[in-house]
Amino acid sequence: xxxxxxxxxxxLTFAAALIPAAALAYNAFPGTLTANPVDYITDxxxxxxxxxxxxxxxxxxxxxLTxxxEVIKLRRMLGLFAFFYACLHLLTWVVLVSFFDVPTMLDxxxxxxxxTVGMATFxxxxxxxxxxTRASIRRLGRKWQQLHRLVYVAAVGAVVHFWWLVKADxxxxxxxxxxxxxxxxxxxxxxxxxxxxxxxxxSRS
Amino acid sequence: MLIxxxxxxxxxxxxxxxxxxxxxxxxxxxxxxxxxxAAGIGGVQTVEAQGTLPAIPNVKKSPFxxxxxxxxxxxxxxxxxxxxxxxxxxxxxxxxxxxxxxxxKIAIEGHVAKPGSYDIDDFIKGxxxxxxxxxxxxxxxxxAVVPWIGLPLADLVKKVEPTSAAKYLEFxxxxxxxxxxxxxxxxxxxxxxxxxxxxxxxxxxxLLAVGLYGQILPNQNGAPIRLVVPWKYGFKGGKSLVKIxxxxxxxxxxxxxxxxxxxxxxxxxxxTVDHPRWxxxxxxxxxxxxxxxxxxxxxxxxxxxxxxxxxxxxxNF
Numbered sequence: 001x002x003x004x005x006x007x008x009x010x011x012l013t014f015a016a017a018l019i020p021a022a023a024l025a026y027n028a029f030p031g032t033l034t035a036n037p038v039d040y041i042t043d044x045x046x047x048x049x050x051x052x053x054x055x056x057x058x059x060x061x062x063x064x065l066t067x068x069x070e071v072i073k074l075r076r077m078l079g080l081f082a083f084f085y086a087c088l089h090l091l092t093w094v095v096l097v098s099f100f101d102v103p104t105m106l107d108x109x110x111x112x113x114x115x116t117v118g119m120a121t122f123x124x125x126x127x128x129x130x131x132x133t134r135a136s137i138r139r140l141g142r143k144w145q146q147l148h149r150l151v152y153v154a155a156v157g158a159v160v161h162f163w164w165l166v167k168a169d170x171x172x173x174x175x176x177x178x179x180x181x182x183x184x185x186x187x188x189x190x191x192x193x194x195x196x197x198x199x200x201x202x203s204r205s
Numbered sequence: 206m207l208i209x210x211x212x213x214x215x216x217x218x219x220x221x222x223x224x225x226x227x228x229x230x231x232x233x234x235x236x237x238x239x240x241x242x243a244a245g246i247g248g249v250q251t252v253e254a255q256g257t258l259p260a261i262p263n264v265k266k267s268p269f270x271x272x273x274x275x276x277x278x279x280x281x282x283x284x285x286x287x288x289x290x291x292x293x294x295x296x297x298x299x300x301x302x303x304x305x306x307x308x309x310k311i312a313i314e315g316h317v318a319k320p321g322s323y324d325i326d327d328f329i330k331g332x333x334x335x336x337x338x339x340x341x342x343x344x345x346x347x348x349a350v351v352p353w354i355g356l357p358l359a360d361l362v363k364k365v366e367p368t369s370a371a372k373y374l375e376f377x378x379x380x381x382x383x384x385x386x387x388x389x390x391x392x393x394x395x396x397x398x399x400x401x402x403x404x405x406x407x408x409x410x411x412l413l414a415v416g417l418y419g420q421i422l423p424n425q426n427g428a429p430i431r432l433v434v435p436w437k438y439g440f441k442g443g444k445s446l447v448k449i450x451x452x453x454x455x456x457x458x459x460x461x462x463x464x465x466x467x468x469x470x471x472x473x474x475x476x477t478v479d480h481p482r483w484x485x486x487x488x489x490x491x492x493x494x495x496x497x498x499x500x501x502x503x504x505x506x507x508x509x510x511x512x513x514x515x516x517x518x519x520x521n522f
Contacts, residue, residue, distance in 0.1 A: 034295070035277075035284035035491040036347050097487075099496050104484055112482060165482060167345075168392045168463060169292035 006070040013074055017081040020048045021088065038096040045089035050158045052082035053125075054179050057155055061186040076132055079151070083129040086122055114164035121157035124150045152187075155180045251336040252352040254419030256282065261334060261354050261416045269410060269508075270338035276349035278418045280491040286343070287425055287444055288393055289378075289385040296387075297425035304384055304424040306445070311430060315375075315451035318366035325429045329415055331364070332356035336419075337412055339435035342474045342503045348488040353433050354416035359407045367403065367451050374406045375399075375456035376432050377448035393459045399432060399443040400456035400470065402512075410435055410508055413446075436505040438472045469522040473513070474503035478522050 427444025
């Protein structure tokens with residue numbers, strides 16, 4: 001079967017990735033974002049940041065499993081959408097939750113482990129977003145790839161952030177932990193397998 | 206000439222702004238209440254019934270009611286925690302729809318001269334019901350203004366005559382896996398237990414609520430009877446009570462068992478003592494976008510702060 005052309009897929013993905021943000025904006029004005037709109041916005045933007053991050057990490061496994069090489073052209077966009085939703089998430093916290101109260105926010109970052117982890121995760125995403133341009137890739141060379149492996153740390157960080165913020169019922173963060181474990185698991189599996197293959201070749205020669 | 210030295214004014218002598226404002230609130234409310242009485246309506250004119258549940262007649266107004274804008278009925282009845290019916294805040298309204306609250310028995314046990322077990326309607330008939338419009342503050346930093354209807358817990362304490370051994374009250378809620386899908390998972394220790402010190406229970410603000418917004422309690426808000434302690438975080442208010450025990454030591458409450466580092470016995474609303482997960486400095490009123498500052502004891506410091514004189518509220522959180 002011939003894989004679909006990538007350009008329409010990219011456009012479609014772009015439009016689809018904007019739907020959650022559009023839905024929030026659309027519902028914010030008539031005031032239909034539940035009884036506690038700020039909590040809902042925080043929850044939605046955070047969840048979509050994690051979702052986009054997980055989907056962007058699924059690109060490589062999809063490519064290897066299907067042989068549809070062009071799908072890689074979606075990866076940067078998906079990663080930037082993860083950053084976009086993380087920005088909205090952070091902005092919600094700064095404006096609607098903390099109301100620009102810097103001492104309280106610093107206190108939160110220092111004393112609430114889930115916020116510490118969340119902020120660290122955001123900084124990773126920020127670094128990756130800033131170095132996501134073609135020019136950065138060229139300039140950083142091999143270091144670019146090393147730097148961008150931090151996305152694995154960010155994915156784990158995002159799940160930990162979610163896990164630590166729930167009071168008692170971890171059903172939902174557990175689902176995300178599983179999703180992230182699957183997309184990262186492929187990489188671990190392939191790495192182990194190629195190492196074993198190298199070892200076999202070395203021992204034979 | 207003898208010049209008298211002015212006494213040093215200590216910082217602790219200065220009335221905190223919140224307490225000052227609280228007093229002004231109280232005076233305003235008292236004034237409003239007396240105007241109401243003077244106008245001849247002080248008794249029966251209360252919040253108009255909303256929703257579709259049976260109205261509760263003959264409810265007295267109370268000077269303890271706040272004049273703040275009420276939270277929308279639809280918000281407070283569709284957004285709340287009642288883990289026996291699910292951990293999402295929109296779940297109780299759905300999953301408690303068919304919850305049976307009649308017939309219902311409530312038992313008073315322990316160190317009292319007059320223990321007993323009562324049918325809920327007979328029990329309620331023994332008391333004069335009042336409407337109390339209270340601020341409600343959840344530990345998750347959302348808040349509301351709710352017109353409860355209920356009986357002062359102090360009236361019950363008086364009636365059952367606690368013995369000298371009674372130091373605390375333990376509130377036991379219903380545990381019924383057949384009706385409550387939430388209790389099938391061990392998220393908390395079931396049944397949900399809460400507790401108060403005897404003197405806290407005797408404070409005039411403590412209420413056993415049987416209704417809100419002019420009507421009987423909706424199932425999801427703790428029907429047929431629940432505890433309301435407005436100066437404490439909402440989780441202190443055990444819902445769908447089946448037993449009130451007068452005991453000699455502090456009950457181990459459900460959240461204390463679940464996470465002792467995060468939840469203490471007192472759980473007084475306190476903007477300066479943070480929960481490990483949330484700064485408690487601010488709150489969001491249901492339906493509002495911008496946060497507001499949280500007040501010590503949820504704005505009830507004048508009425509309750511004296512209960513905790515000399516106690517370290519950081520340690521006794």
